[in-house]
Amino acid sequence: MARSSLIAVATFGSVGVAAVVSLVWFWVSSGAGRFEPAVGTLGMLGGLTGILAERRASARDRRAAVLATLRDEVRRAGAVLDGPVFAAGGGSSPPRVYPRLPVSAVDAALVSGALTERGDTELLTRLHQWRDEVTGFNRRLEITETRLFGAGAAHEAADFDRALRRGGGCLEVVRRHRGVLADLLDAGR
Amino acid sequence: MALGEIMWAPPPALAGLTALLGELEGPTWVEVVRGDQTEKFVGLMDDLRRRFSATGDGKRITCCYAYMGVEPALAWATACRDLMYPVMKQSIESFGERWRSVQGSVGAPSHYVSLGPGDGQKDGVILDDLPGLCYVPVDASTEMLRLAVRDLIVGRRRTKENVLSLSWDFAAREHLVALRGLLDRVCGDTPVLFSLLGNTLANFDDDADLLRLLATELLRPRDRLLLEVATTRELTAELACAAAAEYESSQTFGEFVTAALRRYTDLHVDRDSVEYVGGVVDDRALMVKMVYRNRTGGDLTFVLPNRAEVRFVEGDTIRLAVSRKYSVSGVEGMLAGAGLAVLADSRSEFTGGSGFGLSLLVLAPRSGSSSAVTLADRVWSR
Numbered sequence: 001m002a003r004s005s006l007i008a009v010a011t012f013g014s015v016g017v018a019a020v021v022s023l024v025w026f027w028v029s030s031g032a033g034r035f036e037p038a039v040g041t042l043g044m045l046g047g048l049t050g051i052l053a054e055r056r057a058s059a060r061d062r063r064a065a066v067l068a069t070l071r072d073e074v075r076r077a078g079a080v081l082d083g084p085v086f087a088a089g090g091g092s093s094p095p096r097v098y099p100r101l102p103v104s105a106v107d108a109a110l111v112s113g114a115l116t117e118r119g120d121t122e123l124l125t126r127l128h129q130w131r132d133e134v135t136g137f138n139r140r141l142e143i144t145e146t147r148l149f150g151a152g153a154a155h156e157a158a159d160f161d162r163a164l165r166r167g168g169g170c171l172e173v174v175r176r177h178r179g180v181l182a183d184l185l186d187a188g189r
Numbered sequence: 190m191a192l193g194e195i196m197w198a199p200p201p202a203l204a205g206l207t208a209l210l211g212e213l214e215g216p217t218w219v220e221v222v223r224g225d226q227t228e229k230f231v232g233l234m235d236d237l238r239r240r241f242s243a244t245g246d247g248k249r250i251t252c253c254y255a256y257m258g259v260e261p262a263l264a265w266a267t268a269c270r271d272l273m274y275p276v277m278k279q280s281i282e283s284f285g286e287r288w289r290s291v292q293g294s295v296g297a298p299s300h301y302v303s304l305g306p307g308d309g310q311k312d313g314v315i316l317d318d319l320p321g322l323c324y325v326p327v328d329a330s331t332e333m334l335r336l337a338v339r340d341l342i343v344g345r346r347r348t349k350e351n352v353l354s355l356s357w358d359f360a361a362r363e364h365l366v367a368l369r370g371l372l373d374r375v376c377g378d379t380p381v382l383f384s385l386l387g388n389t390l391a392n393f394d395d396d397a398d399l400l401r402l403l404a405t406e407l408l409r410p411r412d413r414l415l416l417e418v419a420t421t422r423e424l425t426a427e428l429a430c431a432a433a434a435e436y437e438s439s440q441t442f443g444e445f446v447t448a449a450l451r452r453y454t455d456l457h458v459d460r461d462s463v464e465y466v467g468g469v470v471d472d473r474a475l476m477v478k479m480v481y482r483n484r485t486g487g488d489l490t491f492v493l494p495n496r497a498e499v500r501f502v503e504g505d506t507i508r509l510a511v512s513r514k515y516s517v518s519g520v521e522g523m524l525a526g527a528g529l530a531v532l533a534d535s536r537s538e539f540t541g542g543s544g545f546g547l548s549l550l551v552l553a554p555r556s557g558s559s560s561a562v563t564l565a566d567r568v569w570s571r
């Protein structure tokens with residue numbers, strides 16, 4: 001058994017035993033002697049529900065914060081994709097450093113454990129797919145820049161521009177993934 | 190190495206000549222001429238004897254001859270500086286900004302070969318960024334060349350030792366081959382920046398063929414071509430009429446298109462007989478034909494410089510000039526056909542919401558055919 005589970009069993013076991021003892025104490029005692037087990041039982045019950053309620057509220061706040069951060073990052077990714085560099089119909093240009101798609105909020109969200117609700121399964125799947133697409137897209141941008149700047153192949157800028165914007169290519173796919181993810185995040189408000 | 194760090198070093202054969210130029214006062218420079226002017230007139234005489242056409246497809250003065258002679262050259266220079274010709278004014282005034290936006294993609298220091306330098310205003314902007322390098326203006330019109338070069342030397346934007354002026358026809362394959370050979374000797378391995386500015390390409394009947402010719406005969410892998418073309422947002426009959434009206438509205442442009450007619454014929458030129466006809470051609474461009482129509486109500490006879498008489502019957506036309514405004518896909522098609530890749534493209538629209546604009550492109554020869562899978566395709570394939 002895991003240590004966290006062992007602690008939970010010990011904690012709730014102790015509380016349960018204490019509750020049973022308090023009930024038996026309340027049953028066998030009489031008069032003013034019943035106040036003490038009654039106060040102890042109600043105090044334990046209040047403490048338990050308070051801890052659970054606080055944990056639940058904290059989880060909800062953390063989830064809301066994570067979703068807000070994700071929405072902001074996906075919106076910024078949309079601004080990059082719709083910006084002058086990647087806009088549909090944008091003209092060719094000399095070699096340049098391309099803007100990258102941000103993905104740090106997605107990384108943080110995936111490791112935060114904030115998305116654990118039953119309905120978060122699809123969102124988690126989409127986040128993993130989006131992260132893979134963005135990582136691949138940004139990596140291709142790096143290779144493109146390395147080729148154009150580092151290998152003295154500035155004359156190939158138009159080739160790379162054409163390949164990047166090709167129908168059904170990486171840019172189109174990453175745009176589609178972003179749209180799906182944005183809709184999913186907006187629906188989860 | 191930054192643009193302009195290398196210097197123009199004249200070959201030994203020219204060293205003495207350039208030293209002499211330095212001692213001569215006034216605007217002097219080296220000009221290389223191929224053949225004589227009478228050779229050039231043979232084609233013009235043939236063109237002006239063509240059959241009857243009511244649509245401007247018969248008699249014609251082609252681009253090569255439209256600028257020849259002092260009067261047409263001066264008329265063009267006047268049109269270039271006409272404040273009442275807004276499109277020309279915007280084109281020239283915005284050139285510096287557009288050039289600077291694409292200059293970075295030109296790359297290595299280059300000698301500068303201007304194909305059709307016009308009145309030299311745009312070349313002056315480029316030459317300011319290419320100090321010390323060789324300037325080679327090329328134009329069939331000796332008079333246009335001299336106007337452009339003289340202004341640049343007088344304005345001290347180029348020293349006279351760094352100019353090699355070529356009165357050659359850059360639309361002729363044999364002249365291009367000779368030009369390439371000359372550049373190989375004079376420039377060595379230094380890259381060359383060629384330019385074809387002011388929508389000059391649109392003035393040729395076979396514009397796409399000319400671009401292909403330049404790409405195949407002139408450009409080496411490290412060379413670049415700076416191409417400026419007029420563009421249109423759409424290809425519609427309404428915009429074609431608007432394009433025609435744009436040219437028609439300029440008094441000085443009207444003087445220019447009729448200047449060649451006055452020079453080569455003894456016709457009494459009536460400005461009201463000049464028609465500006467717009468249309469859509471090949472789904473790639475709007476074309477404007479400037480034609481002179483016999484509207485006198487009777488048949489005429491005009492005399493050519495070789496004293497040959499030509500009948501010019503009622504309704505017959507002489508095409509004076511042709512111009513185009515290309516669609517984006519039209520430009521892309523021409524570039525693909527010529528095997529040219531776009532390194533940079535500065536597009537600007539004229540004010541007034543006309544849908545017309547200019548595109549200044551830095552082009553390089555493609556290393557392989559357009560259908561080949563490039564390294565870029567492999568990087569961006571999924």
